[in-house]
Amino acid sequence: MSSGRVEEAAVANFREYLRIPSVQPDVNYGDCVAFLKKQAVSLGLPLKVYSVVSGKPVVVLTWEGSEPNLPSVLLNSHMDVVPVFPDKWTHDPFSAYKDKNGNIFARGAQDMKCVGIQYLEAVRQLMSKGVQLRRTVHISFVPDEEIGGKDGMAKFINTSDFLGLNVGFALDEGMAEPSDQFPLFYGERSIWHMLVHCPGTTGHGSALLPDTAGEKVRIIIDHFMDFREQEKKKLDSDPSLTLGDVTTVNLTQLKGGVQSNVVPPELVLVFDVRLPVTVDHAEFEDMVNRWCSEAGPGTYVEFEQKEPKVQVTKLDSFNPWWLAFKSACDDMKLELKPAIFPGGTDSRYVRGVGLPALGFSPMNKTPVLGHDHDEFLNEDVFLKGIDIYCQIIQAIGNVASPKK
Structure with a gap:
């Protein structure tokens, strides 16, 4: 286990984010925004805060590609978490306590602050290696997903600000999986x-x-x-x-x-x-x-x-985003388990405007504890997820423009 070595900077960032009690129903997003501004500075990336609804900011960090006119990639996560019953938890749900096995206990450990940090850390690794992607990558942090996203992604996606991001494809959250497989969600109920x-x-x-x-x-x-x-x-x-x-x-x-x-x-x-569907x-x-x-x-x-019926993202040879995603997963020998997401995520709003989106959280060999007491994620699983995203982001960020 990694607990015996000096803690990874990525894990330290993860735990710092988890300690922000951005818990519904009355979320003050100020600390999340301040944290993300600090991350943007450390990455050397521009950050914009969009205020579609007062007090409910949408934060977007942008890594510009070498061909910025191409449709971009959106890596989306939400900042809010569901309520807790502290007396049911073994550890303070906002302490990000790490036990001797490297399990990090906190509300949001699985749903879904892990993914937001994994995006940032994967981009950090790629940039440190001098990687330049063809397409621009936007990393978005949205509010209120846990109460339906009505004042978050649902409104943001219909603004000129979102249109200006020129999104062609989006990744969003998936779920933990106790087996060796990795769930991949291409649609929602x-x-x-x-x-x-x-x-x-x-x-x-x-x-x-x-x-x-x-x-x-x-x-x-x-x-x-x-x-x-x-x-x-x-x-x-x-x-x-x-x-x-x-x-x-x-x-x-x-x-x-x-x-x-x-x-x-x-x-x-x-x-x-x-x-x-x-x-x-x-x-x-x-x-x-x-x-x-x-x-x-x-x-x-x-x-x-x-909610209206929203078309699924097709997993076929006509979808270059899927082909790039799958190719990266095949190279890493990840066994994907395609499925329809049982709950609701912000992906439905992305698909609702006709954009392809996949839900994916690299948390296999992990009990499903989103919204549950004692929610945790093991730090080794978290770190492996960063490596997985490095490969996936490179693949989708270099999808070629369609031939005319």
Whole structure:
């Protein structure tokens, strides 16, 4: 293990970044910006801070290529992390404690401050070797990904500032993987957060009133949970499928009621639904509306979030970015595991404007602990990831311009 030697400067940078408590829901990004400005100075790279939404900066470091007019490469990561329950952690979640095995414990160790630093350190290594890439590389650090990215990448990508970056291809986050393989995500499911309103007859809790909200709730829950069970069986029965290939349904909230002896005038069910790329959105919505009709008069769906279907990034011989990425991985003998990402990342916004994007975090032989207690990343895995990115960034940064 590397704990016996003088700590790598890259690991020290990683731990310093992890100690910044950029935790949702009320993030002060000032310390992250100050840290990144210091990194830009050490790299000798220009840095710009874009303010699409006040208090939610987008930070971009730029390494100009020898042919800067070519579409550029975007290496994206997010600065924010999810909340913690400190009493559930073995170590302070913002101390970046490193144990004798080199495991670094901190919120964001896997999701995804590791990747942001690995980008910077890979570029540092390439520059120190005198490497000059054909294409310009932009390293972006965005806010609010952990709460949907609405004031982060979702808005930034529709600005003239983003257009000015001339992005042709983007890399973003993936996931840890306990096996020897490296997950590679070329698409994402669409997130639908649905509020099903079940109105009904109100009155005294001692009566047997007709058409109550509770009766409608039972019908709606039965439909959603029966569908959920079908998808679960589909996933369990086919080893070739991953979570990103099925529709997940989870009842996350039940709202309503005033007191225990009053039949409420309305109950509201909240469902988190993730639709895979194979599902027809209109057909799924029609099915839910039929369930509401069966539940009874007045039952309807309100969408808190309803993402459109976004095309996947094709992994074929017509995609030069994929060919370059895969060639670099093949040279390093990395076994890639292509899949649809089960959650949501900022890649969906990049793909949504027609740009190819891949999700990749080089964290194999690592338990999946993003959003979990005692999230950690081993420093040797972290350092190996920098070497991996060195090869990948060189490959994609030198993709030739298409022949006319």
